Amino acid sequence: MSCDDKKPLVHALADGELDVVHAREIEAHIASCTDCAGSFARIMTLKQKLSAPGLRLRAPTGLAERIMAGLPAPVADEMGFEAPRKARLGSWGRSANAWRLRAQGAFAGGLGAFALAACLAFFVMRADTGNEIARSLVDGHLRSLAGEHLFDVQSTDRHTVKPWFAGKLDITPPVPDLALKGFTLVGGRIDYVDGRAAAVVVYGRRTHVINLFVWPGTDPAPPTMELSGYLLRHWTKDGLTFWAVTDLASSELDEFEAAYQAAT
Numbered sequence: 618m619s620c621d622d623k624k625p626l627v628h629a630l631a632d633g634e635l636d637v638v639h640a641r642e643i644e645a646h647i648a649s650c651t652d653c654a655g656s657f658a659r660i661m662t663l664k665q666k667l668s669a670p671g672l673r674l675r676a677p678t679g680l681a682e683r684i685m686a687g688l689p690a691p692v693a694d695e696m697g698f699e700a701p702r703k704a705r706l707g708s709w710g711r712s713a714n715a716w717r718l719r720a721q722g723a724f725a726g727g728l729g730a731f732a733l734a735a736c737l738a739f740f741v742m743r744a745d746t747g748n749e750i751a752r753s754l755v756d757g758h759l760r761s762l763a764g765e766h767l768f769d770v771q772s773t774d775r776h777t778v779k780p781w782f783a784g785k786l787d788i789t790p791p792v793p794d795l796a797l798k799g800f801t802l803v804g805g806r807i808d809y810v811d812g813r814a815a816a817v818v819v820y821g822r823r824t825h826v827i828n829l830f831v832w833p834g835t836d837p838a839p840p841t842m843e844l845s846g847y848l849l850r851h852w853t854k855d856g857l858t859f860w861a862v863t864d865l866a867s868s869e870l871d872e873f874e875a876a877y878q879a880a881t
């Protein structure tokens with residue numbers, strides 16, 4: 618990435634909109650680029666000035682109540698459906714009957730369009746959700762590698778790690794001993810992924826770490842993802858969702874998944 622490519626991200630960094638991976642990248646760039654460091658300092662100064670309490674206009678107390686009180690009462694048709702408030706505002710002065718006739722006409726066509734829109738929204742949300750989870754997982758993986766929070770319990774003994782989870786979450790993740798397969802159990806922790814608590818079982822191979830995130834539910838997601846140079850592997854089993862995150866090679870992650878699945 619050239620300096621020009623980084624400039625828009627300097628704004629995003631100032632607004633706290635970057636994930637850990639990009640935030641680090643841009644912070645490192647700012648440390649070595651006086652131009653971008655200057656932009657960042659100017660943005661922060663401006664943000665500070667704009668957040669001064671005197672600049673914020675507050676609506677007078679009771680304004681919202683007065684507006685609501687001035688609106689016409691909800692009109693229900695014989696089916697018991699209430700015209701949405703937006704429609705009432707838009708058709709102010711028209712009779713409820715006219716609204717109902719238009720609504721009935723639009724209903725048949727609207728239903729098809731609604732179903733299509735709902736399907737599209739579902740797929741877009743699904744893709745978005747996958748990406749957000751991947752980002753959140755890689756963030757968690759990086760936080761753990763940065764020494765911020767790799768273990769709550771550190772032990773190579775599954776009889777220490779597994780019971781530690783009991784009572785802390787709704788689920789207790791399987792903690793098989795995979796030493797003979799070349800994966801050393803190193804510990805466990807509780808982490809937060811995309812707003813939900815997850816059990817994390819941590820395994821090591823040579824100097825590499827595999828964070829295995831586990832939470833209840835079996836939402837579909839792609840089996841394999843790659844983000845910022847990290848591999849993510851997803852599977853579900855016995856009502857649990859598993860995500861392994863690592864910088865190991867894909868073939869070694871295959872080995873890990875196979876060994877873990879075979880042992881559980």
Ligand SMILES: [Zn+2]
Binds near residue numbers: 621623652654
């Ligand atoms: Zn720069």
